[in-house]
Amino acid sequence: MSQSDNSLFFRTEIFKTLKGVDEALSLIKLSVKDIVLDCIEIDVKNSLHYFPAEDILAQQDVPNFDRSAVDGYAVISNDVIGSSPTNPIVLKVVQKIYADTNFDILKPINHGEASIVYTGAPLPPNADAVVMFEDTKFDGLMVQVFRPVSPYQNVSRKGEDFSKGSIVVEKGTLIRPWHLAALLSTGLDKIRVYRRIKVGVLSTGSELTEKYNVSGIVNTTKPLLLSLVSEEFCEAKDFGTVPDDREAIREKILQALPEVDILLTTGGTSVGATDLVSDAILSIKGSKLIFHGVRVRPGRPTGMALVNGKPVFMLSGYPVASFTGFEVFVKYTINLLRSSRQLDYPKIRARLSRRLAKPVGVKAYVRVKVFKVGEEYVAEPLRLTxxxxxxxxxRGNALLVIDENVEGYDEGEVVEVQLIGGVV
Amino acid sequence: MSQSDNSLFFRTEIFKTLKGVDEALSLIKLSVKDIVLDCIEIDVKNSLHYFPAEDILAQQDVPNFDRSAVDGYAVISNDVIGSSPTNPIVLKVVQKIYADTNFDILKPINHGEASIVYTGAPLPPNADAVVMFEDTKFDGLMVQVFRPVSPYQNVSRKGEDFSKGSIVVEKGTLIRPWHLAALLSTGLDKIRVYRRIKVGVLSTGSELTEKYNVSGIVNTTKPLLLSLVSEEFCEAKDFGTVPDDREAIREKILQALPEVDILLTTGGTSVGATDLVSDAILSIKGSKLIFHGVRVRPGRPTGMALVNGKPVFMLSGYPVASFTGFEVFVKYTINLLRSSRQLDYPKIRARLSRRLAKPVGVKAYVRVKVFKVGEEYVAEPLRLTxxxxxxxxxRGNALLVIDENVEGYDEGEVVEVQLIGGVV
Known part of the structure; x- marks a missing residue:
């Protein structure tokens, strides 16, 4: 019975060998720095939620000509200075220009003339502003202008939205609907993006069942992780559950690795006694343990190794601890591989509804429920363990991150929390 | 030349007939109240980002027995009162219980006895707490306990996570990874959710091209809307672009409607002169215009009709105006149909970098860029028009909504903005 190993020794000695969160992140960064993720060329129309592999530049000015921003009359702004309803200035209407009018047939206007222009239509040469229809009266030949316009009023200028050669979307930006539309507007129809990162999840645990039954423990950590992977715009691959058997785990890891960029294991990891997953990993030739055990709560047994050059994360079998491991370490790695910025949760300040204490030296990720009381946000800690x-x-909608050197917070203290969901 | 219709009359008369935003929302609610969206039964494992069609109740207590939260010794807490490293209390170890140990073979413990228990293992009868391995020393038969435990310390109690019959996920909640895992944990493997809402997008505009070319105007509004639809967890359907021809528009609407739950049209809508889309819609037998024209900026020409009992939104052809129409009216409708809560953007307070004015009576949705200066958030308005x-x-990452009865804000005023993206 090997549990005598886990005596008081545990808190004093092993604890010292655990990495701090920042140190673990630095080790990850160093260990994945030579991994190159393939790029693919895709249609901009299908680029939603991909990440550009380079800064993407506007191919054209947008708009690519001075165009009217309203329905009205293109004029020479100087001509209508001082116009008013009681003192209209009269111009001769010489042409009508639509948004799809061919540039070649545009006639320049002269002083005393105006062109009807519809929204999006090019301004004719010499015109430098547009008077809105509402500020005019037309008799079929001449138009009365009731209101002056300043130069380029009601005009979208060439290059005003995007100028040719400027960055439309930066490398590593998550492409949202408006980015996609902006890329199309600047004349792009194909762009280079990183391909989807493939993340596998492999659970260990003889006690686990895939479906609920009375005697077993349903594996909720694997579906949690698979869903978190999907939400990070990666391809999730399910490698099932293996029993607590070093050889079986080793075999399954070797089988999974060629099909993924990152492998997540759950369970079978502890800092001390039995540690089947790290044993299995270390038995693979050329594998390299990067760290194992972090001063983080929950998720202390989290570890990471490089196997055949690929990052393998050893996450807890417990859902909330694996969630923390994913949030803190796996997301960081995913973002490194595709040069993307971590999509930070918005932060708000909230008043703690009760005292929170934690050991110094450990970074804690506490789930809290944030709600509004009058004008103030209140954060109710749900559990530290x-x-x-x-x-x-x-039940929670936010995370409170408590730094290593902080002992905790008193009831009523105002803290900054990261909103994972909307405020109730 | 019908533009003489659009004289000063426009601002005074037509403006009065425009609906306020709240009034338009009420009209939408009333007009879609009889629409019933089908439910489907799906595997919980595939339920990410669906919306439950009913409150989902826990089928079982979770955990469904008192279980150990740590590796250690299950004891009767009363037995170890006053234990310490210098004054250990000695108990006889009578059994070893794993997470997958069958309940039938659990022996009750008596005073003076302890059971080895691993994390997740059931407590034996009579035991009411667990002493962690770290706080003990084992000689193969007897264990020395160095630290007292309070009743149920280190124990996850039956029903502590979810109690049988309690609500795990409320009707209309967006299923996130943790909801999915929680549902599985309570013994559910199938649930009833609303099927995906099908939203079609049909553009109108003779000047529009699908790809960029020098003389045409590339249609960015349609891909923008299709992507926004996807991000709302709906199925987006592209019905292409039709020229500015009433009959062509009518025909395409009739063709699209049977395939969608909601139809969005872009362009061909104005409040006043030419209004091909609403003309086309009104020419369809039984169609009903719900509203057309809203005191909102941008997006004044937004309209809505019921055609064959289905909501059809007339959105602007301009991307930013169509974005506002989507954000304000279409999302609202989508959420009504699937009984879901609007996923509000988080709000923060920020100081305006410059003055913003708008007409009274119009609700404005201003895109702003929020960034941090020291400890303070600053909001830079990007454009009112x-x-x-x-x-x-x-370039923006937030929306500032200015109410109808507000004229605007001064430079330096602190306003509440809705974060659409992360803060730079």
């Missing part, structure tokens, strides 16, 4: 309790995730 | 400028969306 309880890494098995999914309800802390379903 | 410029409904064609996609750069106001790509």
């Amino acid at each position: 309880g890494s098995g309790l999914l309800s802390t995730l379903t | 410029g409904s064609g400028l996609l750069s106001t969306l790509t």
